Every structure is written in C-alpha cells, then in structure tokens.
Amino acid sequence: MVQAKKWSPRFDSPLHPQIADFNASISFDIALIEYDITGSQAHAKMLAKTGIISADEGEQLVSGLEQIRQEYRSGTFKPGIDAEDVHFAVERRLTEIVGDVGKKLHTARSRNDQVGTDTRLYLREQIGQIRNLIRDFQGVLLEIAEVHVETLIPGYTHLQRAQPISLAHHLLAYFQMLKRDWERLGDVLKRVNISPLGCGALAGTTFAIDRHYSAELLGFADIYANSLDGVSDRDFVVEFLAAASLIMVHLSRLAEEVIFWSAEEFRFVRLQDSCATGSSIMPQKKNPDVPELVRGKTGRVFGHLQAMLVVMKGLPLAYNKDLQEDKEGLFDTVKTVQACLQAMTILFHEGIEFCPQRLQQAVAEDFSNATDVADYLANKGVPFREAYNLVGQVVQTSLAAGKLLKDLTIVEWKNIHPAFEEDIYQAISPRQVVAARNSYGGTGFNQVREALQKARDFLQTAD
Incomplete structure (x- = not known):
C-alpha cells in the first residue's frame, strides 16, 4: 500500500493510503515508459531550441533520460506503486541523475498532453x-x-449446402477481409499520428514553444489545432478498438469454420498435434483449442470497445481522470489481437490439413448443383423462374426416390423437359459447376487464379 505524501504545499494532508493505491496507474502505464522517455527527449530538445532552457541543460536532460531507458531495459530501474504513474517515476529518477536540471523538464508541459503523446x-x-x-x-x-485452386468445398448459405466452390476462393474471402483490416488500421493511423504535445493542461502555455518542432522530432504528421481537443481526444483509441473488433470478427468467423470442418460430421480438415489438445477422460479426442480460444477472446475485445465508448460519452472538456481508463483495455486489446493473429497464422501454417478426398465426396453427395440445372434450361430458352420451379419439383421427387440429380437417366431428364440432352451430366458435375462461374469475383478457376495474382501483388506492394 502506498505511503502517500502530500500532493503539494497546497494540501494540508496526504491521500488516504487506499485512495493513493486506487489513484495510482503505475502498475499498467509502466508499459508506456519508453514512449514517455522518447517524448520527453523531444520536449527537452524543443525547450533548448527555443531558448527556454540552455543547450547544456537540454543535453543533460536528453542524456539522463537515455540512461533511464537503459536502466529500465536492464531491469535496474523498477518503479513501484509509490511512483503513482510512469511520468512521475521517470521525472523523479531523472532528477536523481542530473539534479535540479531534471526539475526543468516539465516546463511548458502538463501530464495531460504528456500522456496523450505517450499513448x-x-x-x-x-x-x-x-x-x-x-x-x-x-x-x-x-x-x-x-495449392487448392481446383479443390472443391461445399459452399453454404444459412449453414445449408448451397453451391460448390473452390477452396481457394473460400480462403481468399478471408484474405479480402484481412485486406480491409490492414487498410482500416492504416486509416486509423492517420488520426493516431497527430501530436498533442504542447497543448498543456487544456489551454496551451505562456512559453514560446515550437510544437511543430517537437512533433517533427517524434515523427508526427501534424499537431492538434485546438488545445482542449488535444488533451481530451480519445477518438483514435475508440477507432482503433473498433478496427480491432472487426479484426476479431473476421478471425472468429474463420475460427468457427475450422471448428465445424474438424468435427467428425464434416471431416474437411485434420487437426495436427502441434495445435490441438486432448480430453482428460476421452482418449480418442482432438480438440480445436486454437480456434475456440480465438472465438472466445473476441468478446473481450468487444468489451473494451464498449467500455471506452461509455467512458467517453459523458466527459465534459477537457481532461478528466476517467481517461486513465483508456489504457488497460487498449493494452489488452493490442496483446489479444496480436496473439490471435499469431496463433491463427501458426494454425493454418502447420496445425490443420485439408482433406481433398473427403471434400470431393462432400460436393458430390448433395443437390448443390440444382441451380445449374435451372441455368441449363434457361440457356435453352426456358424462362428462369419456370426452370427454377421445375427443378424444385425434380429435387423433391429425387429425394423421395433416394436419388441425386446425377443419378437420373437421360429418359428421366427428357420426361422432365425435352430440352435436356446428354450434356446435362457434364453441366451438373461439381467441377464444371465451379468452373462455369467465371463472372468477375466468382469461384470459377480462371477468376480464382486472377484473384491469386492480385493477392500476391498486394502483399508485394502494400506498405
């Protein structure tokens, strides 16, 4: 428990020890220490450039801060709960290293713009x-x-067999989702990369600082145009949490499919030992732990987004202590998203194996080629809706007879409609059903090969 001291001479007594504990953030904002040091070095250089402190004092501050960085990396600097937060911990240690010059670091700066910069x-x-x-x-x-352009897999709508598709086409759907995630994060980055340093507590400062210079040193693309907005804005955190939530949506959807595919009822993939566990009492089992955990962890990221929205919804300008609550959820979201992406990458690289023979069997044992029968008739001049109703009746009678469409004789086809010829069997074969869907963005093999080339080009050129 913190043995609290008086906050400043303005106060007659210290915080209650439990309130000091409650108030402290060092236990989690220590994650910002190197960013705090980097931001403080830029601030010190700016103070020296503008003549607010001397060049020698600026060099001492920068050097002392770098020493703290090395001490932290080596494990010799371990600020405890008595430091309250990472900013005070660094400033206190800096003063121990360089003496009273260290007390000049906070000139023309507030912890409000400082923490915003660090974050x-x-x-x-x-x-x-x-x-x-x-x-x-x-x-x-x-x-x-x-590898699987011409490997077929059942495509589903409403979790019912719909039409066969290329397995590559299915996987490229997730490639496209991830492409949007990558682009969306790039867009969020534009609003993250704006400097609040120099906004002060809320109103700017009386010192003749150069905010553009410190922003340039830190690689920021711009600075906040309004000091109130600069210290109170957390839109960029909300935007990131929203983008992270969508990443988790996409990972969770794919995880759900892997869980289905690995079930005995599907057997579309085999789980490898490197990414599966067993049961404590059922020795025959292999459990899809990785996708189940990804699916489960999605909820915590959603929760952090909701929590941040609730924190922000009622805050008057400018800074409020509520904003201390932006960090733990943010840090956990970053950790969770990174871990899930890494786990899914390993899972698909070495943890599952697709089963082409079982997939081939699956696409040959249903009526997912029924649309192609209707298309066949439409190409023969039969109105599509009429063909659709006709094929629906055929499916119903075939089911009653225990047959698939491929099992009907040519005589039975011609009894259905005289437009049917021997080529109906080729038209409804699963491979032809897939190959024929050659519209742009479709599952036809030629389209999939073009999509693969575009995906390769994206990975080679995206920055």
Whole structure:
C-alpha cells in the first residue's frame, strides 16, 4: 500500500493510503515508459531550441533520460506503486541523475498532453506491428489457396449446402477481409499520428514553444489545432478498438469454420498435434483449442470497445481522470489481437490439413448443383423462374426416390423437359459447376487464379 505524501504545499494532508493505491496507474502505464522517455527527449530538445532552457541543460536532460531507458531495459530501474504513474517515476529518477536540471523538464508541459503523446507513440508502433501480422497471416492463407485452386468445398448459405466452390476462393474471402483490416488500421493511423504535445493542461502555455518542432522530432504528421481537443481526444483509441473488433470478427468467423470442418460430421480438415489438445477422460479426442480460444477472446475485445465508448460519452472538456481508463483495455486489446493473429497464422501454417478426398465426396453427395440445372434450361430458352420451379419439383421427387440429380437417366431428364440432352451430366458435375462461374469475383478457376495474382501483388506492394 502506498505511503502517500502530500500532493503539494497546497494540501494540508496526504491521500488516504487506499485512495493513493486506487489513484495510482503505475502498475499498467509502466508499459508506456519508453514512449514517455522518447517524448520527453523531444520536449527537452524543443525547450533548448527555443531558448527556454540552455543547450547544456537540454543535453543533460536528453542524456539522463537515455540512461533511464537503459536502466529500465536492464531491469535496474523498477518503479513501484509509490511512483503513482510512469511520468512521475521517470521525472523523479531523472532528477536523481542530473539534479535540479531534471526539475526543468516539465516546463511548458502538463501530464495531460504528456500522456496523450505517450499513448499515441505507443499505438502508432503497435498498429505497425499488427499490420505486419495481418500480412503474415494473409501470406499463409495465400500459400494454401495456391495449392487448392481446383479443390472443391461445399459452399453454404444459412449453414445449408448451397453451391460448390473452390477452396481457394473460400480462403481468399478471408484474405479480402484481412485486406480491409490492414487498410482500416492504416486509416486509423492517420488520426493516431497527430501530436498533442504542447497543448498543456487544456489551454496551451505562456512559453514560446515550437510544437511543430517537437512533433517533427517524434515523427508526427501534424499537431492538434485546438488545445482542449488535444488533451481530451480519445477518438483514435475508440477507432482503433473498433478496427480491432472487426479484426476479431473476421478471425472468429474463420475460427468457427475450422471448428465445424474438424468435427467428425464434416471431416474437411485434420487437426495436427502441434495445435490441438486432448480430453482428460476421452482418449480418442482432438480438440480445436486454437480456434475456440480465438472465438472466445473476441468478446473481450468487444468489451473494451464498449467500455471506452461509455467512458467517453459523458466527459465534459477537457481532461478528466476517467481517461486513465483508456489504457488497460487498449493494452489488452493490442496483446489479444496480436496473439490471435499469431496463433491463427501458426494454425493454418502447420496445425490443420485439408482433406481433398473427403471434400470431393462432400460436393458430390448433395443437390448443390440444382441451380445449374435451372441455368441449363434457361440457356435453352426456358424462362428462369419456370426452370427454377421445375427443378424444385425434380429435387423433391429425387429425394423421395433416394436419388441425386446425377443419378437420373437421360429418359428421366427428357420426361422432365425435352430440352435436356446428354450434356446435362457434364453441366451438373461439381467441377464444371465451379468452373462455369467465371463472372468477375466468382469461384470459377480462371477468376480464382486472377484473384491469386492480385493477392500476391498486394502483399508485394502494400506498405
């Protein structure tokens, strides 16, 4: 428990020890320490450039801050709960290293614009890492898709057999979802990469600072135009959490399919030992732990988004202590999304194996070619709706007779409609059903090969 001291000479007594604990954020905002050091170094350089402090003092501050960075990396600097937050911990240690010069670091700066800067520096780096992980996963999906262009898999709507499709086409649907995720994070990055440093507590500062210079040192593309907005804005956190939630939606949808595919009723994939566990009492089982955990962890990311929206919805300008609640959910979301992307990449790289023979069997044992019978008649001049109703009746009678469409004799076909010829059997074969869907973006093999090339081009050129 913190042995609290008086906040400042303005106060007659210290915080209650439990309130000091409650108030402290060092237990989680220590994750920002290197970003805090980097931001403080830029601030010190700006103070020296503008003559607010001397060049020598600026050098001492920058050097002392770098020493703290190395101490933290080596494990010799471990601020505890008594430091309250990472900003005070760094400033206190800096003063121990460089003496009273360290007390000048906070000139023309508030913890309000300081924490905003730290959070943006952190998130900017994490977004870059997540985008790289997305591309890694896309690369694995692309590798599998390239092998399975002509492997067929049942396509579903309403979780009912609909039409056969190329397995590569199915996997490329997720490639496209991830492409949007990658692009969406890039768009969020534009609003993360704006500097609040120099906004002060809420109203700016009386010192003749150069906000553009410190922003340039930190690699920010712009600065906040309004100091109130600069210290209170967390839209970029909400946007990131929303983008992260969509990433998790996509991962969870794919995870759900893997869980179905690995079930005995489907047997579309085999789970490999590297990514599965067993049962404590049922020795025959292999459990799809990775996709189940991804599906489960999705909820916590959604929760962090909702929590942040609730924090923000009633806050008056400018900074409020409520904003301390932006960090734990943000940090956990970053960790969760990164872990799930890495796990799914490993799962698809080495944890599952598709079963082409079982897939071939699956697409040959249903009526998912019924639409192609209607299309066949339509191409012979029969109005599509009439053909649709006719084929519906055929399916019903075939089911009653225990037959599939491929089992009907040519005589039976001609009894249905005289337009049927021997070529009906080729038209309704699963491979032809897939190949024939050659419209742009469709599952036809030629379209899938073009989509694969575009996917390869994207991975080679995206930055």
